[in-house]
Amino acid sequence: MTRAHATSASLRDRLRAQLADLKMPGALEALDDVLRRSDAGELSAPTAIEQLLGAHITLRNARRLQTAMRSARLPAIKTLADFDFSFQPSVKREQLESLHTLGFIERKENVVLLGPPGVGKTHLALSLAVAAAESGRRVYFTTLADLLHSLEDAQAAGRLLPRIRTLVFPSLMIIDEIGYLPITRNGAMLFFQLMSRRYEHASTVLTSNKGFEEWGEVFGDELMAAALIDRLVHHCHIVNIRGNSFRLRQHAELARRLHQPPPQPAGRRSRRQEDPAE
Ligand SMILES: Nc1ncnc2c1ncn2[C@@H]1O[C@H](COP(=O)(O)OP(=O)(O)O)[C@@H](O)[C@H]1O
Numbered sequence: 523m524t525r526a527h528a529t530s531a532s533l534r535d536r537l538r539a540q541l542a543d544l545k546m547p548g549a550l551e552a553l554d555d556v557l558r559r560s561d562a563g564e565l566s567a568p569t570a571i572e573q574l575l576g577a578h579i580t581l582r583n584a585r586r587l588q589t590a591m592r593s594a595r596l597p598a599i600k601t602l603a604d605f606d607f608s609f610q611p612s613v614k615r616e617q618l619e620s621l622h623t624l625g626f627i628e629r630k631e632n633v634v635l636l637g638p639p640g641v642g643k644t645h646l647a648l649s650l651a652v653a654a655a656e657s658g659r660r661v662y663f664t665t666l667a668d669l670l671h672s673l674e675d676a677q678a679a680g681r682l683l684p685r686i687r688t689l690v691f692p693s694l695m696i697i698d699e700i701g702y703l704p705i706t707r708n709g710a711m712l713f714f715q716l717m718s719r720r721y722e723h724a725s726t727v728l729t730s731n732k733g734f735e736e737w738g739e740v741f742g743d744e745l746m747a748a749a750l751i752d753r754l755v756h757h758c759h760i761v762n763i764r765g766n767s768f769r770l771r772q773h774a775e776l777a778r779r780l781h782q783p784p785p786q787p788a789g790r791r792s793r794r795q796e797d798p799a800e
């Protein structure tokens with residue numbers, strides 16, 4: 523590719539010092555290998571630069587994610603790459619890929635993931651949280667039940683407003699599991715206050731196993747639910763997942779494996795056991 527050419531020791535030292543000065547430990551770690559390949563003519567100068575910067579970004583994103591795992595309270599790391607679109611044809615890959623470019627956060631729009639249990643709502647909400655955390659944005663993950671507990675605790679301690687202010691701050695908030703547990707009237711009011719504050723100020727991703735038409739019942743107040751939905755859907759991407767539970771698929775697979783006939787002697791194996799997808 524390029525002509526072999528040994529990097530002098532002094533240039534190598536200057537590069538090390540510069541990368542250390544710029545606090546680029548990922549690039550610093552990759553430097554020797556990149557220079558070796560560049561000296562051997564395996565890498566062009568632009569590719570060598572690209573590899574160094576790439577090493578820096580990879581390490582930086584991993585660190586951001588580690589920090590976010592603690593501060594954003596992400597319960598697990600899920601990514602779009604792990605999401606099997608063929609299992610969930612109602613989920614449009616283009617819509618999800620476009621959401622993962624995070625323009626919706628810039629535009630302060632919301633995302634609502636709706637669907638029955640096990641279809642991947644939390645998975646997709648988490649993968650958006652991971653992408654946002656990697657991009658250096660402040661993220662906060664909570665279930666609706668935990669959120670309401672924390673708001674009610676703050677209210678009881680006379681610190682509701684500061685608590686709400688803290689919760690308005692993250693540029694992405696995930697509120698998981700709307701509709702699973704009953705909500706008190708006070709809880710619904712606190713949630714409404716928070717969402718009114720975040721409205722047009724920062725993005726929220728919500729997941730629910732109940733369609734909007736059932737939210738009146740979930741929040742115990744049709745009017746409040748209508749006002750909430752009105753704000754939510756004003757700038758909103760709705761992902762309606764109509765499909766089968768991935769959990770049930772996993773259970774079914776496990777059950778099938780457990781109930782498989784015992785292995786037969788070589789040469790007499792059934793077709794099922796030879797299935798490469800197993
Ligand atoms: N289409 C999918 N591809 C890969 N994994 C999936 C898919 N849908 C769900 N899962 C996995 O199945 C489990 C249940 O999904 P989850 O997102 O918790 O469902 P929900 O929040 O809709 O109840 C999780 O471990 C999730 O990562």
Ligand SMILES: [Mg+2]
Pocket residue numbers: 643644645698699729
């Ligand atoms: Mg879930």
